[in-house]
Amino acid sequence: MATDTYLDLVNSGFTAKVAKQLGLPRPARLRRYRAGAPLVDGPVLVLGEGGDADTLAQFLSGTSPEHKGWDLDVRRHAGEGTRFAAVVLALTDVAHPRDLAEPLLALAPVLKTLAPGGRVVTVSRGATPDQAPALAAARQGVDGALRSIAKELRAGATGNGVVLADDVPVTAPAVLGALRFLLSARSAYVDGQLLPVDSAAGALPADWERPLEGRVAVVTGAARGIGEAIATTLARDGATVVAVDVPAAGEALAAVANRVRGTALQLDVTADDAGARILEHALGRHGRLDVMVHNAGITRDKLLANMSPDRWESVIAVNIAAQLRINEALLTSGDFADAPRIVSLASTSGIAGNRGQSNYAASKGGVIGMVQATAPLLAAFGGTANAVAPGFIETEMTARMPALTRQVARRLSSLQQGGLPVDVAEAVAFLASPQAGGVVGQVLRVCGQSMVGR
Amino acid sequence: MAATPSSPTAATTTGAQRAVVVGGNRIPFARAGGPYARVSNLDMLTAALDGLVARYGLQDEVLGEVVAGAVLKHSRDFNLTREAVLGSPLSARTPAYDLQQACATGLEAVVSIANKIRLGQVESGVAGGVDSASDVPIAVSEGLRRTLLTLARAKTVPQRLKAAAALRPGDLKPATPRTDEPRTGLSMGEHQALTTAQWGITRQAQDEIALASHQRLAAAYEAGFFDDLVTPYRGLVRDQNLRADTSLEKLAKLKPAFGTRLDTPATMTAGNSTPLTDGASAVLLASEDWARARGLTPLAAVVDAETAAVDFVHGEDGLLMAPAYAVPRLLARQGLGLGDLDFVEIHEAFASTVLTTLAAWEDKEFCLSRLGLDDALGTVDRERLNVHGSSLAAGHPFAATGGRIVATVAKTLHRRRAELLAAGEDRPVRALVSVCAAGGLGVAAILEAV
Numbered sequence: 001m002a003t004d005t006y007l008d009l010v011n012s013g014f015t016a017k018v019a020k021q022l023g024l025p026r027p028a029r030l031r032r033y034r035a036g037a038p039l040v041d042g043p044v045l046v047l048g049e050g051g052d053a054d055t056l057a058q059f060l061s062g063t064s065p066e067h068k069g070w071d072l073d074v075r076r077h078a079g080e081g082t083r084f085a086a087v088v089l090a091l092t093d094v095a096h097p098r099d100l101a102e103p104l105l106a107l108a109p110v111l112k113t114l115a116p117g118g119r120v121v122t123v124s125r126g127a128t129p130d131q132a133p134a135l136a137a138a139r140q141g142v143d144g145a146l147r148s149i150a151k152e153l154r155a156g157a158t159g160n161g162v163v164l165a166d167d168v169p170v171t172a173p174a175v176l177g178a179l180r181f182l183l184s185a186r187s188a189y190v191d192g193q194l195l196p197v198d199s200a201a202g203a204l205p206a207d208w209e210r211p212l213e214g215r216v217a218v219v220t221g222a223a224r225g226i227g228e229a230i231a232t233t234l235a236r237d238g239a240t241v242v243a244v245d246v247p248a249a250g251e252a253l254a255a256v257a258n259r260v261r262g263t264a265l266q267l268d269v270t271a272d273d274a275g276a277r278i279l280e281h282a283l284g285r286h287g288r289l290d291v292m293v294h295n296a297g298i299t300r301d302k303l304l305a306n307m308s309p310d311r312w313e314s315v316i317a318v319n320i321a322a323q324l325r326i327n328e329a330l331l332t333s334g335d336f337a338d339a340p341r342i343v344s345l346a347s348t349s350g351i352a353g354n355r356g357q358s359n360y361a362a363s364k365g366g367v368i369g370m371v372q373a374t375a376p377l378l379a380a381f382g383g384t385a386n387a388v389a390p391g392f393i394e395t396e397m398t399a400r401m402p403a404l405t406r407q408v409a410r411r412l413s414s415l416q417q418g419g420l421p422v423d424v425a426e427a428v429a430f431l432a433s434p435q436a437g438g439v440v441g442q443v444l445r446v447c448g449q450s451m452v453g454r
Numbered sequence: 455m456a457a458t459p460s461s462p463t464a465a466t467t468t469g470a471q472r473a474v475v476v477g478g479n480r481i482p483f484a485r486a487g488g489p490y491a492r493v494s495n496l497d498m499l500t501a502a503l504d505g506l507v508a509r510y511g512l513q514d515e516v517l518g519e520v521v522a523g524a525v526l527k528h529s530r531d532f533n534l535t536r537e538a539v540l541g542s543p544l545s546a547r548t549p550a551y552d553l554q555q556a557c558a559t560g561l562e563a564v565v566s567i568a569n570k571i572r573l574g575q576v577e578s579g580v581a582g583g584v585d586s587a588s589d590v591p592i593a594v595s596e597g598l599r600r601t602l603l604t605l606a607r608a609k610t611v612p613q614r615l616k617a618a619a620a621l622r623p624g625d626l627k628p629a630t631p632r633t634d635e636p637r638t639g640l641s642m643g644e645h646q647a648l649t650t651a652q653w654g655i656t657r658q659a660q661d662e663i664a665l666a667s668h669q670r671l672a673a674a675y676e677a678g679f680f681d682d683l684v685t686p687y688r689g690l691v692r693d694q695n696l697r698a699d700t701s702l703e704k705l706a707k708l709k710p711a712f713g714t715r716l717d718t719p720a721t722m723t724a725g726n727s728t729p730l731t732d733g734a735s736a737v738l739l740a741s742e743d744w745a746r747a748r749g750l751t752p753l754a755a756v757v758d759a760e761t762a763a764v765d766f767v768h769g770e771d772g773l774l775m776a777p778a779y780a781v782p783r784l785l786a787r788q789g790l791g792l793g794d795l796d797f798v799e800i801h802e803a804f805a806s807t808v809l810t811t812l813a814a815w816e817d818k819e820f821c822l823s824r825l826g827l828d829d830a831l832g833t834v835d836r837e838r839l840n841v842h843g844s845s846l847a848a849g850h851p852f853a854a855t856g857g858r859i860v861a862t863v864a865k866t867l868h869r870r871r872a873e874l875l876a877a878g879e880d881r882p883v884r885a886l887v888s889v890c891a892a893g894g895l896g897v898a899a900i901l902e903a904v
Contacts, residue, residue, distance in 0.1 A: 243508075247678070250685040251501075254508035258543040264508035266681045285511060285749040 004394065004410060007417050027416035028156035030188040031117030033426065035209075040183050042085030042115050043073040047103045048123075052170045053090035056123065059176065060088070067171060070180070070208075078110045086119035086183050092170065094124070094138040104145060111149070114157050121182045122146050122161035123170060126196060143194055150192035150449050151414050158187065158415070158449075161194040173202035174438025177430070180208070186426040189391075189419035192449030195442060201382055202437020203339075210238035211433040216286045218242045218278055220269050221296030223249035225395045226345070228256050229421035230293055233429045235260035240286050244269070244278065245296070269296050269322040275329020279336075289336055291432045294323040294344040294367075299397070304358040312359045319363030320370065327374055327385075339382035341432045344371055345424075346387040346443055352452045364389075368443050375441035384440045386431045391447025392418040415448035473571035474752035474904055475564075476745050478861020479506035480735035481687035483849035484694045486587035490732040493688065495524045496537055498734035499584040502854075503542040505685030506580065506736045510750060513543040518576025520550040521563040522736070524584050525852035525892075527554070528591040535582070556891035557803065558761070559583045560735060560856020565899060567739045568756035578740040581860070583853030587730035590630065597625030635892065637767045642774070642892060643804070647713025647722055649772025650806040653813045657721035661705040663805035664726040664846045666836075671843025672698035679842060683861055695729055695849040726805035731849030735857030737864075742904070752904040753868035754885070759899040760784035766894040771824075774807045776896025777888040778814040782825050784898050790884070792832040795900075797866055797885035799859050800834075802845040807890055841866060856897075859887050863901060871903035 009015040010026045019026055031041070046057040055064070057076060062069035075082065087110055089103050107120070114120070127139035142161065150159030160182045162175055169175070174197040181187050182195075205211035217234045221227035222243035231241045241262035245253040250266045257264035265281050267274055282289035297319045300311040323344060330336040349357045350364025367387050374385035392398060392409045398418065401409065410418045427446045430436055481501050484490045490498060499522055507513055522535040531537070536550040555562045560583035567579035594602070597620075604617040634641050640648075650660075674680060675692055684692075697704075710720030711727060738750075745752050762780035764771035771778075777800070785791060792798075792815070800808045814820045815831035825831065842862055845855055863885045871883045883903035890896045 247681045247684075248686055248691045250505065250691075251687055254505045254685050257508035257511075258504060258513055261511075261513045263511040264505075264685075266685070268678070271678065284751060287749065 048090030091124040116155040118157035120159040172200040177435025189423035213238035217291035223252040229425035233425035275326040320366040342385035391450040413448035473568035475864035483733035486730035502734035522582035558891040558897040559853035582736035584734035585851035643712035645773035660726040660805035667846040671847035728850035733851035754864040774890035780898040867903035
């Protein structure tokens with residue numbers, strides 16, 4: 001993995017001063033998960049009027065009579081001189097674009113003193129074509145405002161939102177789960193994203209530190225890079241992990257499996273019986289299968305003009321056809337039915353396209369279509385299918401990019417740096433968790449609010 | 455030397471619990487001086503254990519015992535297996551010991567653990583073996599060694615000078631390990647060349663064995679058969695010695711390597727003899743209860759085993775002919791014939807070892823006079839022999855071969871049994887494993903599919 005030397009330079013001593021005086025981009029060291037660290041590092045301001053704002057404030061502060069909350073230091077007004085670690089804007093009640101003024105202007109002075117690694121999270125409802133135009137305008141206005149605020153934030157602070165469907169209460173597990181994820185250090189590289197929560201399904205975990213306790217998760221491509229981080233993170237969150245990779249990667253795979261106290265399964269995901277073998281291993285060894293993470297993927301970049309059939313076909317075979325076949329095996333088995341989770345790795349290339357990656361983007365766009373169409377098939381037993389779309393992540397793959405291209409790619413996001421494999425893994429772990437049951441068929445970007453695509 | 459079957463012991467009757475093979479793991483075997491040239495026995499054995507632990511989720515597990523060994527061993531590796539356990543993710547409370555019986559080390563380790571499981575002394579264990587023909591110990595000469603020891607004991611300066619004066623230039627030449635038989639001075643290949651000539655084994659027949667070995671091993675790799683038996687190591691994904699594209703023509707072109715000074719045609723080449731190899735293997739054994747409690751599938755039970763030795767020193771039998779004696783005794787004790795075996799694994803030390811053993815069993819005179827049978831033991835169906843290839847293709851890191859064969863055959867048995875059951879045929883499915891070893895030793899075992 002390449003080191004971001006520039007990030008080191010602008011964060012230490014003399015070079016930091018020079019960068020500041022020259023007005024150079026100054027990416028911050030991001031706050032990342034550490035066991036035992038507080039959820040947020042300071043007081044939390046809850047802005048907004050109405051019942052939902054009160055309910056959220058009560059929950060966050062642990063004063064709700066119905067729910068065991070998170071015991072945060074919650075304020076309802078921005079007092080002079082308070083340095084907030086996070087701001088939650090409850091905007092579920094906006095009915096007209098005019099209504100945005102009060103809460104957003106109340107946020108304005110707080111932004112200047114927001115703590116490093118701070119968080120701005122909006123909680124709003126989705127705009128749909130069947131709504132009154134003014135209501136839809138107000139709700140969609142939140143989207144534009146939040147994305148802009150996220151671009152305004154500095155020092156590793158992020159801005160994200162949770163967007164509820166009309167029939168989803170703010171106390172739904174996935175709303176609270178998403179809110180907690182976005183407030184926490186786990187979402188370090190998630191920025192400028194609005195995550196829809198479309199159902200009240202899901203369950204709050206008994207232990208927020210180990211939400212995957214008792215769950216069995218399969219991770220493909222687990223020998224290195226992002227897959228290794230996913231295996232590690234799921235195990236940290238309590239899951240028993242089956243680490244899968246091609247036989248040729250077996251040595252690294254065994255090391256990962258041993259480190260996470262899981263099992264190694266050497267398997268080519270493109271094999272016809274891959275799904276059956278995954279099921280047999282998970283059920284035989286661990287008694288169940290709850291989470292399927294499709295991370296295995298390859299790139300065979302070429303301009304379409306120069307594309308050979310094998311380059312095109314191998315990418316499609318590994319990145320999407322294998323996932324479809326494995327999912328079909330899981331879904332028809334009857335053994336993947338206890339609030340199961342499918343989390344698939346998409347890519348910003350699959351959203352925005354990327355020159356020289358038509359095959360890869362076809363496969364990753366395919367992943368997005370697949371999770372959208374697979375989620376309804378799992379809904380009956382509380383299951384979900386979602387995708388995580390990484391932006392520029394510091395891996396062996398991006399370390400092979402030409403140095404200048406890599407430097408530029410790193411700065412092309414609001415956080416002005418590449419993410420780490422663990423950032424992707426945290427998003428996967430969230431979507432795999434019981435509390436994310438109301439997030440269905442979505443694509444969660446982990447891209448530091450990349451300038452590429454939405 | 456008429457051998458009579460020994461009487462069944464308590465452990466071979468139905469009273470004791472079964473010892474089953476649950477699975478195995480090995481690193482791909484490398485040619486000496488290849489990718490593992492700078493890797494120690496301890497590194498390789500630990501890697502084999504690491505892969506086994508990862509495959510079966512044995513991290514922090516206290517196993518009954520780990521038994522393994524190496525034929526070429528450094529003196530510092532006096533506790534090789536225990537050190538490998540301590541370096542693995544197994545619980546440090548897992549006991550271990552080293553075992554050494556030349557090339558039969560791995561199979562004897564399997565038998566040792568299986569017997570303890572059957573007696574209820576342990577519920578689980580790992581049998582393994584490792585050898586490096588690259589990272590071999592080099593000792594000082596006997597002269598230098600004696601001088602150094604005398605020097606260490608010397609107390610006065612004159613005593614020291616006297617001791618040092620005894621040193622001769624020739625003593626400074628290091629002593630490299632030899633695989634020659636100490637009592638005859640002949641290499642294993644030269645010994646086998648004598649046996650090959652004695653039984654009139656042709657070059658063509660040997661090359662055919664070698665070709666089948668390469669073709670079958672290659673086909674098994676292609677079919678993914680080794681996906682849960684082998685874990686890559688140091689960039690090597692498959693056995694380095696494997697030549698998927700070899701042919702009888704290519705094999706026929708090789709020059710004879712052994713038996714060139716005999717008055718019969720020399721037939722043994724580098725192609726139909728195993729090369730010097732580096733590698734390690736490990737086999738997980740357990741009681742059925744132990745396995746099932748962990749969601750592990752028993753593949754095959756270790757039914758019985760027999761060891762034999764021959765007097766090769768006085769030329770009564772060939773050096774590697776002991777299995778020809780061990781197998782009939784083992785079959786007799788179990789009341790089985792060659793026809794009751796679905797699979798026969800005869801370690802390919804040389805292609806001609808397999809052929810001389812088969813020839814002996816087909817020879818009525820030999821079977822009557824030497825084995826004390828009423829008739830020839832019989833013929834082994836070649837379609838049941840070394841079905842996934844053997845040492846000629848995979849290579850032969852001495853102590854690691856037994857573990858390779860046992861894990862491979864256990865999986866083969868389990869598959870065959872499942873296929874038969876699916877076809878409505880419920881009958882025992884058995885395999886014979888036979889490994890010859892230096893010193894005129896031979897170990898044979900019978901496994902039965904679970």
